[in-house]
Amino acid sequence: MTGVEGLIEAAAAVLWPHRVGDRVFGDVASALVTDKGTVYVGVCIDTSCGTGFCAEHAAIAAMVTAREYRIARIVAVTRGVDGVVVVPPCGRCREFIRQIDEANLEAEVILGPDRITSLRALLPAADWPV
Template sequence: MDIWEQMYTAAKKEYHPEDVTPFIYAHNVVSAIEAENGEIFTGFCIESCSGVCNLCAERVAALNMYTNSGQTHIKRLIAFRDKAPVADENNSLPCGACREFLMQLDSKNKDTEILVDYENKETTTLEKLIPNWWGLSRQA
């Protein structure tokens, strides 16, 4: 099983859309990330009626990574709804807020491989999704 299959399988376990309360919905988008040391961390989205309390699956996975290991550098990322990513379906994951958070978490994340087509193992990088990131000039 290659790394993308491992990540897909780990994230897929988190996919079970459900109402947490009448105001909060969760597990309808899932993600797995591979940290710099090879560990895999997962996350799922959680959305509330107020909007400001929403957390995307990618950010939850990154926060799980940091909380559980202290790591900030992400080698690979996969995120999806009910099935693995397919390039021709206009996949927009990760969203703009997640792209920004991942760059702020570690500027090396610009090289994070993001799976856009599971069957063909086609990837892009965070840098291609957020070119000319404003924060690079603030790096030491």
Template sequence: MDTSPLTPDDEALLEHVVETNERTVDEEFFDGAHIVAAGVRTNDGSVYDGVSLPASIGRASMCAEPVAVGSAIADGYRHDDLETCVAVAYPMADHDATGVRVVPPCGPCRELLADYNEEMRIIVPVDGENRVGTAIDLLPTRTW
């Protein structure tokens, strides 16, 4: 996957999402609700937040990225207006991490992000450093 360094706008998006994550995490609810927060920045610089939504029925649970994408779409943005996405996870006691960290999208979220904009920039951890790639690059063998 070809990646590039974060821009100042990417750093600002990341900082915003970290603040969202720290503000919304609920360690007591569902053994750690909203431990992942995501942000989607549109091409005009607007930022839409999403948080993971656990549910007692797994199928009803939601990752943070689709919640953020849905918020932007609900506010009138089109799929090709979605420019950059990042997700961060809160360091729960049973995790190995000691701080909030960037996490890559899971498989279904990779598919969703690529469906909405193959060229959407996705901030991911690469060899201990946060880098930017495109949504389609996260699916190197996608054939449709």
């Protein structure tokens, strides 16, 4: 399975913000590794009308397109003043990850170079029927 630093680097490699008017695309990137060891990446698309999506959604869409559904580890990053910064998944992403496959509750969510938790820990009230 891809290590924490490798996954952070994979996400950072596709982090190329692009401005269109007052919107910025690709200022957050995500990388995930599946239970089969495949890495998928994606970037956010921020739109003014709310039809955009998070970087995690883009990486997960690539994974599902390839007919994989179980996430072993996932990370999202952006650029801060001092370089690449890991950011936690928003609530919408947390629920999206969960609904792709129930086993994703055990996925490792990278919260920093030395900080990992399970999706289950980020969704403490996740025990409801799908």
